[in-house]
Amino acid sequence: MKTLYDKYRRRISTATTQLGCLCMHQRFFKNGGEISSDNISIDSIFISRGEADRTAVVISGTHGLEGPIGAEFQLRLLNKLAADYSDVMPEGVNILLIFALNPWGFKYGERTNEDNIDLNRNAFSKALDTDSSDHELILDVLLPDEWSDQAGANLLARVRDLGLEKFKQIFSQGQYKYPDSLFFGGTEESWNITTLRNIVEFYLGESKKAVVLDVHTGLGERAEGVILSPAFPEEIGLRARTVATFGDCCQFPNTESSISSKISGDILSGIMRWKPGIEFLPVALEIGVLPVKDSVERLVRANWVRQNRNKVSDNFYRQSKRDLWGAFFPEGDQEWMEESIEACFGSYSLLLNWLVDE
Numbered sequence: 001m002k003t004l005y006d007k008y009r010r011r012i013s014t015a016t017t018q019l020g021c022l023c024m025h026q027r028f029f030k031n032g033g034e035i036s037s038d039n040i041s042i043d044s045i046f047i048s049r050g051e052a053d054r055t056a057v058v059i060s061g062t063h064g065l066e067g068p069i070g071a072e073f074q075l076r077l078l079n080k081l082a083a084d085y086s087d088v089m090p091e092g093v094n095i096l097l098i099f100a101l102n103p104w105g106f107k108y109g110e111r112t113n114e115d116n117i118d119l120n121r122n123a124f125s126k127a128l129d130t131d132s133s134d135h136e137l138i139l140d141v142l143l144p145d146e147w148s149d150q151a152g153a154n155l156l157a158r159v160r161d162l163g164l165e166k167f168k169q170i171f172s173q174g175q176y177k178y179p180d181s182l183f184f185g186g187t188e189e190s191w192n193i194t195t196l197r198n199i200v201e202f203y204l205g206e207s208k209k210a211v212v213l214d215v216h217t218g219l220g221e222r223a224e225g226v227i228l229s230p231a232f233p234e235e236i237g238l239r240a241r242t243v244a245t246f247g248d249c250c251q252f253p254n255t256e257s258s259i260s261s262k263i264s265g266d267i268l269s270g271i272m273r274w275k276p277g278i279e280f281l282p283v284a285l286e287i288g289v290l291p292v293k294d295s296v297e298r299l300v301r302a303n304w305v306r307q308n309r310n311k312v313s314d315n316f317y318r319q320s321k322r323d324l325w326g327a328f329f330p331e332g333d334q335e336w337m338e339e340s341i342e343a344c345f346g347s348y349s350l351l352l353n354w355l356v357d358e
C-alpha cells in the first residue's frame with residue numbers, strides 16, 4: 001500500500017526533475033547505499049543558480065508523522081521554482097530542502113524513528129547535554145503495566161499534582177535513560193542526525209548566512225503557526241534578529257515560558273554548532289492541530305501500545321495509531337492544510353527578507 005510518505009516522495013522527485021541541472025537530488029539510506037525493504041530514505045534537494053553565499057534550508061518530517069505539511073510546502077516551493085524563481089529564490093540565494101528527516105516515522109505514522117528516538121532531542125553534543133530530566137517522576141504513568149481508563153485517569157492526576165507547566169517540562173524536555181518511554185533522545189547519534197549533519201556540512205560549506213525553517217505540527221492553536229526559536233538567554237544576537245524578523249509572534253522555549261518546553265538536543269542548535277562560521281537564523285514553525293491535553297493522552301497511549309504490542313488487540317492498535325496521526329495531521333481537512341501552507345510561506349518569506357538583507 002502506498003503511504004503518504006511514498007506519495008510525497010514520488011511527487012517531490014518528479015518536481016525536482018522539472019528543474020533539471022539547477023537541482024541536485026540525493027537519497028540517503030540507513031545502511032550506507034543499501035535500499036532497505038521499507039524503501040525509505042532521507043532526501044536532500046539542493047537548488048543553485050551558481051555563485052551564492054546564502055542558503056535557505058527547509059526541513060520536513062523531523063517528527064515523522066508531522067511530515068505531510070512540511071512535504072506539501074516543499075513540493076509547492078519546487079513547483080513555484082519551476083514556474084518563476086524570483087519570488088522564492090532571489091539572486092545570490094541557494095535553497096536546500098531536506099525531505100523526511102525521519103522517513104520511517106513519516107511512513108508508519110510515528111513521531112520518533114525506528115529506534116523510538118526523538119530526533120529533535122538527538123542532535124546533542126556529549127559535552128553540552130546531560131540528562132537533567134526528572135523523568136522518573138512520571139515514568140509510572142507513562143508506562144503502566146496495563147492500559148485502561150484508570151491509566152488515563154492516573155496520567156491526568158499526575159498532571160494536576162505536578163502542575164501543567166512542570167509536567168510539560170518533565171514530559172517533553174528530552175530524556176536519555178528510558179528507550180521505551182517518550183521524548184527519548186537516544187544514547188548515540190542516530191543515522192538520521194548523522195545524515196543531517198553530513199548534508200548540512202556539505203551544502204552549507206560556502207555559505208556566510210543561512211536560514212533554517214523546520215516545519216512541525218501538533219502544538220498551539222488549530223491551524224495557527226507559531227515561530228519557536230532555539231536561542232538560549234546568552235545568544236543575544238540570535239534572539240535580536242529573530243525578534244526583528246518575526247516580531248511578537250515568536251517564542252523562546254529555552255529562555256522563557258512558551259507553548260513548548262525547554263528542550264535538549266534540538267536539531268537547530270545542532271546545525272548552528274556544526275557550522276560555527278555561518279550567521280544563522282533558524283526557527284521551528286509549529287502549527288496547531290488539537291488541544292494539548294488531547295495530544296498528550298494520544299501520545300502516551302500510542303507509545304504504550306508500541307511498547308506493549310503483544311498485549312493489545314489489532315483493533316486497539318489501529319485505533320491508537322489513527323488517534324496519534326489525528327493529533328498531528330488532520331488528513332482530509334483542506335482548510336487546515338491551506339492555512340498551514342500559508343503559515344509556511346509567510347515564515348519563509350520573512351526568513352528570506354533577512355537572508356538577502358546586507
Ligand SMILES: [Zn+2]
Binds near residue numbers: 062063066216217218
Ligand atoms: Zn514536532
